[in-house]
Amino acid sequence: METVGDPPSAAPDRPRRRRLHTLDWIAIGLAVVGVGCVLTGLLPRADAEATVRRIVPILIFLGTVVVLAELTAVAGVFDALAARVAITARGSFRALFWLCVAVASLTTIALNLDTTAVLLTPVMIALARTLNVPPTPLAMTTVWLANTASLLLPVSNLTNILASDRIGLDPLPWAARMWWPQLVAIAITMLLLWWWYWRPARAGADPFVPPPPYAPPDRTLYRTALAACLLFVAAVLAGIEIGIASGVAAAILVAGFAVRARHRLRPALVPWRLLVFVTGLFLVVQTIGRHGLDTVMGTLIGTDPGAEGALRAGAVGALFSNVVNNLPAYLAGEAVIAVDRHTQLLALLVGTNVGPLATPWASLATLIWYERCRAAGVAVPLGRFVATSAALAALATAATVAALLVGPGA
Secondary structure, eight states, X not given: OOBOOOOTTXXXXXXXXXXXXXXXXXXXXXXXXXXXXXXXXXXXXXXXXXXXXXXXXXXXXXXHHHHHHHHHHHTTHHHHHHHHHHHHHTTOHHHHHHHXXXXXXXXXXXXXXXXXXXXXXXXXXXXXXXXXXXXXXHHHHHHHHHHHTOOSSGGGOHHHHHHHHHHTOOHHHHHHHHHHHHHHHHHHHHHHHIIIIIHHHHTTTSSOOOOOOOOOSOHHHHHHHHHHHHHHHHHHHTTOOHHHHHHHHHHHHHHHHHHHOGGGOOGGGSOHHHHHHHHHHHHHHXXXXXXXXXXXXXXXXXXXXXXXXXXXXHHHHHHHHHHTOHHHHHHHHHTTSOTTOHHHHHHHHHHHHHSTTSSTTSSHHHHHHHHHHHHTTOOOOHHHHHHHHHHHHHHHHHHHHHHHHHSTTO
């Protein structure tokens, strides 16, 4: 966060006050509006209580998984992974591309897209600078795959958690239904990444000099963090509730830091802004839905139970995600799709997961990525970002919905 200095008349040792970030104010404002909707009766209290009960497991998951991811980064797991990627590439720019795609995809699938945006973005930028290669291709790999690789497991995206709860699919059956659409989405992302970003940057960057192996500052904490992450992934695959899985894994790592590096445990680890933002967003979107948005979404998505209905749901989800945000787009679309139309709901999910790319605010992960790039001094030309991301969003959404219609379990 930014800080402001003391005024000239202040004492030299007066502590500096921290300013709230713009995103902090947005989160607070959204929560205030949401509470106001309830207090004024625009959103009935019973509906608000039902919404809060529904999102409590999501909030627990979000809060604990971010703590898990932040402490995992402090323990050096992500730095070790980045160094291993560079060493494994053996100086080959093409091999570096494949490995960066694999790391971004696996991080998104296992730990969710916001973790990829929060933690992998600075790691990728640092890796590019260490190797003296252009940072833009690695940065674009992070943000595109943070979105398009978020279909395979319920934990990969907040929208997945909502959809899996509505459909009643546990993680393994969910993965069995979504693995083919996920593969198609990643393949198209890789193709466009290479053609538009990696291929032009290859000249003069291939070969590169690999860095030395990474040595974690505390091997005990490093092993504890690695074990906690593996435990979390295993628990999710075993069907344990994601909030419990992330909470236990985070608790193990917090205990390790309490013994080995207590000074690293601070209140700022808890993502209060994200929790407030999500709560306010759900209340506001539900209110807007009751006052006209549901009607608009219902008209656009339609009631066709076949391929047309699925394609329309995917297109509307992607469009509204880029206009507002993928969470409101999913919630508004879910409200007008019949409970028994699983394929249409999953098509909407594809649109709100794969499609939020064309604008920086389309998903929380994209917004976080954009801010982290600016903070790191990486200027991604906005015009090029919007044009290439919009093309990916349109192509990948259409192809992934098609894969959903013809793949296993269709």
